Amino acid sequence: xxxxxxxxxxxxxxxxxxxxxxxxxxxxxxxxxxxxxxxxxxxxxxxxxxxxxxxxxxxxxxxxxxxxxxxxxxxxxxxxxxxxxxxxxxxxxxxxxxxxxxxxxxxxxxxxxxxxxxxxxxxxxxxxxxxxxxxxxxxxxxxxxxxxxxxxxxxxxxxxxxxxxxxxxxxxxxxxxxxxxxxxxxxxxxxxxxxxxxxxxxxxxxxxxxxxxxxxxxxxxxxxxxxxxxxxxxxxxxxxxxxxxxxxxxxxxxxxxxxxxxxxxxxxxxxxxxxxxxxxxxxxxxxxxxxxxxxxxxxxxxxxxxxxxxxxxxxxxxxxxxxxxxxxxxxxxxxxxxxxxxxxxxxxxxxxxxxxxxxxxxxxxxxxxxxxxxxxxxxxxxxxxxxxxxxxxxxxxxxxxxxxxxxxxxxxxxxxxxxxxxxxx
Amino acid sequence: xxxxxxxxxxxxxxxxxxxxxxxxxxxxxxxxxxxxxxxxxxxxxxxxxxxxxxxxxxxxxxxxxxxxxxxxxxxxxxxxxxxxxxxxxxxxxxxxxxxxxxxxxxxxxxxxxxxxxxxxxxxxxxxxxxxxxxxxxxxxxxxxxxxxxxxxxxxxxxxxxxxxxxxxxxxxxxxxxxxxxxxxxxxxxxxxxxxxxxxxxxxxxxxxxxxxxxxxxxxxxxxxxxxxxxxxxxxxxxxxxxxxxxxxxxxxxxxxxxxxxxxxxxxxxxxxxxxxxxxxxxxxxxxxxxxxxxxxxxxxxxxxxxxxxxxxxxxxxxxxxxxxxxxxxxxxxxxxxxxxxxxxxxxxx
Numbered sequence: 091x092x093x094x095x096x097x098x099x100x101x102x103x104x105x106x107x108x109x110x111x112x113x114x115x116x117x118x119x120x121x122x123x124x125x126x127x128x129x130x131x132x133x134x135x136x137x138x139x140x141x142x143x144x145x146x147x148x149x150x151x152x153x154x155x156x157x158x159x160x161x162x163x164x165x166x167x168x169x170x171x172x173x174x175x176x177x178x179x180x181x182x183x184x185x186x187x188x189x190x191x192x193x194x195x196x197x198x199x200x201x202x203x204x205x206x207x208x209x210x211x212x213x214x215x216x217x218x219x220x221x222x223x224x225x226x227x228x229x230x231x232x233x234x235x236x237x238x239x240x241x242x243x244x245x246x247x248x249x250x251x252x253x254x255x256x257x258x259x260x261x262x263x264x265x266x267x268x269x270x271x272x273x274x275x276x277x278x279x280x281x282x283x284x285x286x287x288x289x290x291x292x293x294x295x296x297x298x299x300x301x302x303x304x305x306x307x308x309x310x311x312x313x314x315x316x317x318x319x320x321x322x323x324x325x326x327x328x329x330x331x332x333x334x335x336x337x338x339x340x341x342x343x344x345x346x347x348x349x350x351x352x353x354x355x356x357x358x359x360x361x362x363x364x365x366x367x368x369x370x371x372x373x374x375x376x377x378x379x380x381x382x383x384x385x386x387x388x389x390x391x392x393x394x395x396x397x398x399x400x401x402x403x404x405x406x407x408x409x410x411x412x413x414x415x416x417x418x419x420x421x422x423x424x425x426x427x428x429x430x431x432x433x434x435x436x437x438x439x440x441x442x443x444x445x446x447x448x449x450x451x452x453x454x455x456x457x458x459x460x461x462x463x464x465x466x467x468x469x470x471x472x473x474x475x476x477x478x479x480x481x482x483x484x485x486x487x488x489x490x491x492x493x494x495x496x497x498x499x500x501x502x503x504x505x506x507x508x509x510x511x512x513x514x515x
Numbered sequence: 516x517x518x519x520x521x522x523x524x525x526x527x528x529x530x531x532x533x534x535x536x537x538x539x540x541x542x543x544x545x546x547x548x549x550x551x552x553x554x555x556x557x558x559x560x561x562x563x564x565x566x567x568x569x570x571x572x573x574x575x576x577x578x579x580x581x582x583x584x585x586x587x588x589x590x591x592x593x594x595x596x597x598x599x600x601x602x603x604x605x606x607x608x609x610x611x612x613x614x615x616x617x618x619x620x621x622x623x624x625x626x627x628x629x630x631x632x633x634x635x636x637x638x639x640x641x642x643x644x645x646x647x648x649x650x651x652x653x654x655x656x657x658x659x660x661x662x663x664x665x666x667x668x669x670x671x672x673x674x675x676x677x678x679x680x681x682x683x684x685x686x687x688x689x690x691x692x693x694x695x696x697x698x699x700x701x702x703x704x705x706x707x708x709x710x711x712x713x714x715x716x717x718x719x720x721x722x723x724x725x726x727x728x729x730x731x732x733x734x735x736x737x738x739x740x741x742x743x744x745x746x747x748x749x750x751x752x753x754x755x756x757x758x759x760x761x762x763x764x765x766x767x768x769x770x771x772x773x774x775x776x777x778x779x780x781x782x783x784x785x786x787x788x789x790x791x792x793x794x795x796x797x798x799x800x801x802x803x804x805x806x807x808x809x810x811x812x813x814x815x816x817x818x819x820x821x822x823x824x825x826x827x828x829x830x831x832x833x834x835x836x837x838x839x840x841x842x843x844x845x846x847x848x849x850x851x852x853x854x855x856x857x858x859x860x861x862x863x864x
Contacts, residue, residue: 148721219682261586347703349704349707361821393713402834423713429836431836432644434693435693437840443725444558445725448706448709449723450705450723478791478834506701508701509701513695514692515681515682
């Protein structure tokens with residue numbers, strides 16, 4: 091596969107007569123985009139708002155984030171609005187620096203927030219993107235699953251719409267990502283490293299039409315090999331239970347990006363194995379064994395790096411997969427969050443293999459940040475209750491906010507993009 | 516300039532009160548340095564003064580640790596120390612216990628830094644490392660000179676205002692605690708770095724250390740199962756309908772009880788699952804899926820078990836610290852034993 095990204099840089103967004111990108115400004119025809127999204131009868135009261143970097147503005151109730159992309163020959167977020175099509179190959183236009191944020195009007199304990207300035211900006215990539223926010227309500231009679239499906243489609247529609255504008259803008263420097271079958275199998279003195287990518291956790295079962303991998307809900311996904319370009323080119327969407335990485339994160343996958351950067355220099359990128367945290371113990375064992383076998387016997391990996399998605403059960407799934415890989419003689423390293431517990435080094439994870447000696451922390455779960463009040467809010471008037479908060483525990487969205495990093499969009503990146511960690515002392 | 520004031524603590528032996536026969540000696544304090552304290556004074560050098568030496572027999576301390584620590588804190592306070600150095604205790608269990616306890620008490624009550632030294636096998640290390648800086652020493656007093664050198668070096672750093680953020684780098688046992696940090700590489704970069712080092716057989720440092728695992732040997736059932744009183748326990752968040760005990764649905768520090776006397780099976784008007792870590796919808800359709808009361812009643816009728824205990828103990832096991840898990844486990848275990856239970860079935864989620 092040879093993927094060519096053609097990025098059109100965006101530094102700010104504004105509303106205007108027609109949608110286009112010029113000199114780093116993304117101009118959006120608000121009515122046109124609104125009309126496009128209003129065509130979905132599951133959604134009511136659709137509106138678009140914009141938040142630019144350094145504005146005195148907070149975006150709340152974030153359901154998912156998308157990078158605007160466009161593939162002129164089709165294959166735009168395959169399996170969601172259109173049938174599955176080949177992605178990871180050919181040209182893809184990118185409005186780089188812009189993000190589509192879909193907001194969720196329903197109550198949900200896992201909604202994300204971002205401030206466009208202030209102390210949290212260094213922890214969130216979305217404080218530095220020009221954000222196009224889609225607000226809506228569920229139409230009467232639409233249930234949660236129906237609304238969430240419609241929100242995903244709205245995000246994808248807007249991302250394609252803005253991505254198309256990028257395709258007409260001049261691209262400064264295109265970027266080619268290629269990992270051919272020959273480099274996948276070639277003999278090299280560099281160690282072959284495979285990435286085991288947990289797409290979702292079934293501890294909260296996905297909905298029947300929840301689009302995650304080529305539109306599939308990965309409810310019973312068995313480990314499968316993906317080309318890294320497929321992930322970067324829109325084949326993977328974040329689950330409805332967005333807990334550890336947005337669709338934007340998958341499109342700019344930090345681990346895949348890092349493996350690509352070091353491919354041919356420090357290592358030989360052997361490929362990606364997609365998996366899930368299965369709901370049952372038997373399922374987790376099955377996934378662990380199959381993922382390890384794929385890495386060892388099909389990709390010929392010397393070593394694997396693993397990330398997890400979701401909550402606590404994926405900790406067991408990750409450890410079991412790690413053990414299965416090490417049992418085959420492959421070395422392993424894990425990126426995983428850390429529980430605070432009583433502050434001691436005990437209980438950092440709900441489950442840890444005795445052999446898990448190479449573990450990178452992507453941050454302390456309980457850690458919070460204090461955000462100052464803001465002049466403007468895009469989202470509901472109140473925030474909460476979030477997970478671990480009591481029923482009725484809400485606060486005004488524009489006020490000072492004591493927020494766990496888990497709910498700061500992009501700051502609890504379980505796919506490896508963050509700088510937050512823990513230190514044992 | 517006035518010297519940096521240090522009080523030194525020693526047991527009866529190192530404080531020259533006597534051997535085991537003097538182990539009952541009561542808390543006392545004497546001006547100036549005594550015994551190994553004189554060597555310590557030399558190591559510390561100019562600008563430091565051991566203004567007094569507090570003493571106590573190991574048995575006296577062990578018999579009434581809190582009262583003894585209190586008394587010693589009072590005696591030491593009168594000398595207005597800026598730092599207290601206890602021991603070193605090497606591998607002596609009672610002495611290590613006393614040194615750790617006294618250091619912790621001094622820090623808590625007087626706000627005075629207090630340090631000690633022990634061998635890694637001294638039980639006092641695990642007991643006090645979280646709160647007290649403990650210098651690594653050899654096992655016996657044969658390594659006294661080296662131990663005093665380490666203590667003096669640490670004392671000089673503390674006197675200079677060093678907060679000793681990383682005890683291991685200062686020759687001490689790590690506190691065994693963790694704190695949030697921001698690193699200069701992403702998690703992905705660090706993971707690949709770590710993996711490449713591991714592959715090359717080069718040293719690497721994990722960010723999350725493997726905990727020590729407790730091994731619990733299964734107990735042999737003393738009675739026949741058909742005569743045993745069997746209890747049900749769960750961490751799946753079972754609560755009486757409406758959660759009257761207000762049990763949290765995660766990060767739990769308590770348990771709740773559900774009376775099941777005379778109950779054939781759980782029904783949704785009586786109990787519910789209150790847990791933030793899994794999808795409770797299927798359990799909440801039929802709570803016997805979480806705690807198999809219905810099946811246990813059948814076994815009871817068939818005579819497979821003697822009797823089903825009339826109280827179910829439940830907590831919500833989500834993000835629970837090991838400290839709380841141990842505390843809850845001990846309390847539930849003690850109550851079950853008092854209530855005459857011989858066997859327990861634990862159902863988890």
